[in-house]
Amino acid sequence: MRTVREISELRQILTESRERGQIIGLVPTMGNLHDGHLALVGAARDRADIVVATIFINPMQFGPGEDLDTYPRTFEADREALETAGCDLVFAPSAESLYPRGLASHTKVVVRGVSEGLCGASRPGHFDGVATVVSMLFNLVQPDLACFGEKDYQQLTVIRRLVTDLHMPIDIVGVPTVRATDGLALSSRNGYLNEPERRQAPFLYHTLVEARTALEAGADMTATLDTARQQLAEAGFKAEYLELRQADNLEPVQSGTTHGVLLAAAHLGPARLIDNLAVRLPGDQGD
Structure with missing residues (x-):
């Protein structure tokens, strides 16, 4: 090389x-x-x-x-x-x-x-x-x-x-995103986490998984996202955003959207963590 x-x-x-x-x-x-x-x-x-x-x-x-x-x-x-x-x-x-x-x-x-x-x-x-x-x-x-x-x-x-x-x-x-065995997306900035923060960090991923499951089952988008944001706050994260967007252009989902992506950014201690998950929507989300 x-x-x-x-x-x-x-x-x-x-x-x-x-x-x-x-x-x-x-x-x-x-x-x-x-x-x-x-x-x-x-x-x-x-x-x-x-x-x-x-x-x-x-x-x-x-x-x-x-x-x-x-x-x-x-x-x-x-x-x-x-x-x-x-x-x-x-x-x-x-x-x-x-x-x-x-x-x-x-x-x-x-x-x-x-x-x-x-x-x-x-x-x-x-x-x-x-x-x-x-x-x-x-x-x-x-x-x-x-x-x-x-x-x-x-x-x-x-x-x-x-x-x-x-x-x-x-x-x-x-x-595709490479993850640690506990689900945390690998990132150079994960090194900023101390041991307790590192144990807590995968909660971001698991929160997105839970939200995705609800959305794919047809749950209300606004209520689902609000619940996810509240869970992150209660777990000690300072969320910058947690949003559901169209997968191809990142515009807000509309009625008929089927391919979405959940995106989140949150601070935990000194680290800024980002993650996302593809979501297959029923097609009746949005306005």
């Missing part, structure tokens, strides 16, 4: 791969890897001849007061894990190489609609940063496919809309 930090070297290597007719798969990450990230590498490995993973903690997607400075940096361990998982090339650029004129002067990519609300409401500018850095990586790597986790469902939806709107010839592969 090769490690590359310079854009010129990355382009040279991948130009040679394309000339050989090889399919290129991309897995963008911010490092501090866990089994969820490695599942993305596995999904790319199954579909591509060359798997490129990126490790870049993107400053543009962190807002004021967020954990940019304290976000875990574990490059050597990440590199070893990627090599074991079957990655062929790691691209680990500096912020200066991607943003040579600084963040304030850099062109931004804004994906309207799906980036608004939910996480976009509590983290203004976050998805602009995600869309911008992903657009740059797509331009630099020019992959045939790119793998993203379904745990970050709104992010996945933003990226799919980005690729569609800008007519990028890239297949976006959504990879």
